[in-house]
Amino acid sequence: xxxxxxxxxxxxxxxxxxxxxxxxxxxxxxxxxxxxxxxxxxxxxxxxxxxxxxxxxxxxxxxxxxxxxxxxxxxxxxxxxxxxxxxxxxxxxxxxxx
Numbered sequence: 762x763x764x765x766x767x768x769x770x771x772x773x774x775x776x777x778x779x780x781x782x783x784x785x786x787x788x789x790x791x792x793x794x795x796x797x798x799x800x801x802x803x804x805x806x807x808x809x810x811x812x813x814x815x816x817x818x819x820x821x822x823x824x825x826x827x828x829x830x831x832x833x834x835x836x837x838x839x840x841x842x843x844x845x846x847x848x849x850x851x852x853x854x855x856x857x858x859x
Contacts, residue, residue, distance in 0.1 A: 764821035765836035767814075768793065775803060779839040785821055794843035796835065805831050 764785045768778040775798045780790035798806070806814075809831065822836040 763824040763840060765824055765840060766790075766821040767818050767832075767836075770806065772803060775799075777806075777835060777839070779836055779843075781824075781840060781843065782821065785823075792843050792847070794839045794846070796839045796842060798835075802831070802835065 762784070764782045764787075765779045766782065768780050770777045776795045777798055778793060778795040780793045782790050813832070817832045817836075822830075822832050824837055824840050825833055828834040828837045
């Protein structure tokens with residue numbers, strides 16, 4: 762199970778940075794990714810309860826195949842982008858070796 766915790770939200774830049782963990786109780790993340798937020802996502806984040814945001818930062822959000830909440834959707838998008846960037850980096854390394 763992969764868990765994501767948001768590290769920071771930069772409203773001016775419209776960026777939300779997530780860190781990824783293999784278990785909810787781990788202290789060392791294995792990767793991170795910042796995603797650009799739409800105006801609508803920023804508005805929805807601004808409307809979330811502080812408690813919900815704090816829980817996602819402290820306890821994390823489980824990465825699910827079918828996310829339901831806004832935070833689950835944002836965490837999944839960040840994780841998918843992280844995996845894509847990692848795959849592209851591996852591909853570049855292979856091309857350089859050949």
